[in-house]
Amino acid sequence: MIESDEVLTVIGAGQAGAELAVQAREGGWPGRILLAGDEPDLPYHRPPLSKAYLAGTATTETLALKARATYEHAGIELVLGRRVVAVDRKARRVEFDGGPSIDYSRLAFATGGRPRRLPTAASGADRAANFHYLRTLADVDRIRARFIDGARLVIIGGGYVGLEVAAVAVKQGLQVVVLEAAERILSRVTAPAVSAFYETVHRAAGVDVRTGMQVETFELNRDRSRVSAVVCRDGERLACDLVVAGIGLVPNTELAADCGLAVDDGILVDAAARTSDPHIVAAGDCTRYHSALYDRSIRLESVPNALEQARCAAATLTGQERRFDGVPWFWSDQYDLKLKMVGLSQGYDQLVLRGSPDAGAFCAFYLKGRRVLAVDTVNRVPDFMVAKRLVGERIEVDPDRLADEAVPLKSLLPA
Ligand SMILES: Cc1cc2nc3c(=O)[nH]c(=O)nc-3n(C[C@H](O)[C@H](O)[C@H](O)COP(=O)(O)OP(=O)(O)OC[C@H]3O[C@@H](n4cnc5c(N)ncnc54)[C@H](O)[C@@H]3O)c2cc1C
Known part of the structure; x- marks a missing residue:
């Protein structure tokens, strides 16, 4: 039972942090929720930064993840433009650059990452x-x-x-x-x-x-x-x-490591987004977890991962445990090409193309044996949904049928 005087503090007001705070409230967190981030802006969508926003076709308003009023209605206190510089787990206290500190009952790390620097x-x-x-x-x-x-x-x-x-x-x-x-x-x-x-x-x-x-x-x-x-x-x-x-990106894990959480190129979390401290969860680019799908530890840098893990962390905080093992997926927009990728291709032994790169629309299936490890779809959005199932459900396929456009992709799914 969470008491109404308990404070949830979320460090990092990005994709994962904002989702976590809102979902925790929706899941019934009764006490204060603080969403603290070192950027001055309302939490915003990062993917358009290198796409529509750079091109000038998106504005800061359209970039915002949620309107300010949404946080107000949910009773989420935004602490923006403030950097958390230390976490005292014993005292359950978070210290900000330039003070004052805040006591917490539960803490969430959603600190994302920073650009890898050139060695120059x-x-x-x-x-x-x-x-x-x-x-x-x-x-x-x-x-x-x-x-x-x-x-x-x-x-x-x-x-x-x-x-x-x-x-x-x-x-x-x-x-x-x-x-x-x-x-x-x-x-x-x-x-x-x-x-x-x-x-x-x-x-x-x-x-x-x-x-x-x-x-x-x-x-x-x-x-x-x-x-x-x-x-x-x-x-x-x-x-x-x-x-x-x-x-590339370097995960922001120093704060977590300094307060003694288990970190290894990512804050280590379990399938419920719990860190090595039961009072602390973590979500998004800053985490590393064991993927049951690939049976190895992974750290992802993608919005779907950040959101799904944040929802899972919020569920954990509000006592509605939900396991996280999302199928990794990602997208990239370049010119008029919509690339959508699902799965992780490392370790594939065969590549099967469906459709033609020359025509500007195709799928690339990464197989290990008959298992589909990952798929890249270029301008083939409907195929992406099928690809997600092939990867997530570890469906085995016949490579020849996969390559054959006369065979509907859907027919490769189990009846
Ligand atoms: C240019 C660009 C394009 C992208 N395109 C895509 C795409 O097309 N598809 C896709 O799926 N993903 C894309 N991504 C990746 C995606 O944006 C990230 O995976 C996602 O933002 C991760 O969310 P997060 O909340 O974990 O981290 P972030 O969104 O990085 O948020 C973390 C926040 O925590 C803050 N913070 C860190 N440390 C502290 C501290 N000590 N105190 C206070 N605040 C702190 C950070 O400043 C930041 O605001 C793109 C990323 C970039 C940069």
Whole structure:
């Protein structure tokens, strides 16, 4: 039984934190709920940052996850623009940068992650006005201000965020180079056929995609306020007006580790989103958990994961335990291509294509034996629903039938 004077404090007012706070209230948390985040804005959708918001077709209003009134009606106290700097688990107290501290009965970590930094900080590029990482609204506002027709943009990292930025930028008339250290773009997450497809699309749009390119250092202008060129290991020098680096994410786990929670590249949680302290739950990009689907520990960076885990954490807090083992899924929008992915492809031994990349609409199935580990669907939204079931229910398939467009995909599902 939760008493009405018990306080739930959520650290991190992002996708997971906002959902967790609202769901905890809906699930019957009777006491105070504090949603504390270090960004000044109302909790917002992060995916449009590299898509519609960067393109100027979404506004801060449309980005907000929920209206301010929703938090007010739910009695959720927003503590925005404040950073939590320490958690005292013994005293059950949270300390903010610049005080005062708040006592909690239950605590939730939803601290997300931050951009992985390039190991080139010594060059001073990180402090230059035209060098950017992309994680927050404030980052995109700064980038957008430099999106000027003809400007030379160098994007470091050919992952989803980098490629989405490239797609928006080239459409806006920037001269775009993408530098990818691996031999192909999207190499961590997709098969060579899918990488090749995206590389072709970007090149056709005018993006200069360079793979196998390691950034060595940056040249700065005389007063060191701007990066004037990116210098690669092979000696290539790319003059630039703007640099955006997107080379991955580091989970924000230091606060949890400092207060003694179990952490291993993610705050460790069980299927009920509980951390190693029974009074503390965690959700979203900052967590790592055992996936029953893949029988290994995973850490995901996706909105569906953040939301589902947040709902699970809220249920745990309100005594309605619900197990979490969502099927991982993700999406990416580039040009007029809707890529939706489900599952994790690591360990696949066969790739089956259905449809044709040349036609701009296809599915790539990652099989291990006859089991479908993961599927990428490009402009095939109806197939995605079937793909989700094939992956989530570990349905075994005949690869020949999977490839055969004459066989309806749905017919591969059990009757
Ligand atoms: C540009 C971009 C595009 C993306 N596109 C997609 C997409 O298309 N599809 C998809 O599924 N996912 C996408 N993602 C990933 C998705 O946005 C994340 O998985 C999701 O936001 C995770 O939610 P979260 O609540 O765990 O973390 P976040 O949304 O990062 O929220 C964590 C919050 O906690 C705050 N915080 C951290 N530490 C503290 C502290 N000590 N005190 C106070 N506050 C703190 C952070 O500043 C942040 O506001 C994208 C991400 C980015 C950056």
